Amino acid sequence: MNNQEILDQIIQENEGKFGILCIDCLIVRTRFKELEEFVSKKEIEIPSDKQLTKLDYLDDIMIHYFKKMSENPDLREQYGDYLSLITDELLNDDNIKKYLSRFDFIAKHELIEAFADYCADMGISVYDTSFMEDDEFNTDLYLIKKKPFLRTEAVFVRTGSQMTKEQYKNTFYLLNEASKIATWIVFVTTPVGVYNIGLERLISDMEKLNVWFYVVDPVEQRVLGITKGKKSKDHEAELRDDYLKKVPKEPIRAPSRLSKISDYEFSESDSYNPKRYTMYEILPKAIALEREKSIIRKPKYKDIFRTLLVID
Known part of the structure; x- marks a missing residue:
């Protein structure tokens, strides 16, 4: 098997699936000196x-670990696929792992803003409840869609740095409790958040809780819909109505009517099928380069006044 055939086989392992963390994107952001030191x-x-x-x-790193795994059945049993071994080796290097931070948001409000834009494009009004006093449910956003009938969604947003094992336990509890005050429950995090907890565990937990699970990727500027939630069985109309009285009077986003306001891509047809998602993604070189160029061409900064406006 020649080198190109090896690379093709690694890529084909996850063909037809969507990776949460793009390894090409990680390497492109790494310095040459750090790659030289790694090899x-x-x-x-x-x-x-x-x-x-x-x-x-x-390419050379992937070929090296492909051969290593092919010669060692224990590695195949431990990792299951080549890309998991390759990524584990890369992220065990502190000089490379530090670039994981690019797949996260520096501040939570930035993640909230990105998801709120997406919701507005979906025709949903978004209310910021993260600063609401006496909120025993500790939601971050509350979504309301009134037509054709009242639909409410309690949203919990976590950056990657907030997704420690201890904090995630608390988030799991909050997700479960919030089913009393909303028709649907939504959980939003980043590729780093998924990496910290593990994709399989998150999918299992979100399906168990009947939660809509989204990943917002600031590097590839995309919103991934991982799991599709179900209507809450614990929903109590009286509790919901009491909660609605506490929600801010004005939304931070209202449904966008004139044009799409989000800079992030979302594909309905590719969403809500957990089996189609995998933790890591590697792209053919030509596609990886083209994707990087398309992202660079997008505006670097958002309109700083957007958060002050309500789009009517």
Whole structure:
């Protein structure tokens, strides 16, 4: 098997699936010096007769660990697929792992803003409840859609840095309790949040709680719908009505009518099928480069006044 066939096989392992964390995107953001140090430390062979791009380095790293796993059945049993081993090795290196922060939001309100834009494009009014006093349910957002009938959604938003095992336990409890005050429950995090807890565990927990589960990716500027929630069986109309009285009078986003306001892509047809999602993603080099270019061409900064406006 030649090198190109090896690379094709690694990519084909997750063909037809969507990865939460793009490894190409991670490597593109890593410095050349850090990649050189990594391949040197791991004794990975690289061509000495040509100038390598960052994605060339990734190719050589993947080929190295493909051969290593192929020669060691224990590694295959431990990791299951080549990409999990490759990514584990990369993220065990502190110089590379620090770039994981690019797949997260610095501040929680930035993640809230990104998800609120998406909701407005979906025709939903968004209310910020994160600063609401005497909120025993500790929601971050409350979504309301009045037509054709009243539909309410309690939303919990967590950045990757907030997704420690201890904090996630508390979030799990809050998600369960919030079913009393809303028709639907929604959980929103980032690729780093998923990495910290584990995709399989999150899918299992969200399905158990009947929660709509979304991942907002700031690097690839996309919203991924992972699980589809179900109507709450514990929903109490009286509790909901009491809660609605506490919700701010004005939404931070109202349904967008004239044009799409979110900078993030969302595909309904690719969403809400957990079996189609995997933790890591590797793309053919040409596609990876084109995707990076398309992201760079998008506006770097949002309108700083957007948060002061209610779109009517």
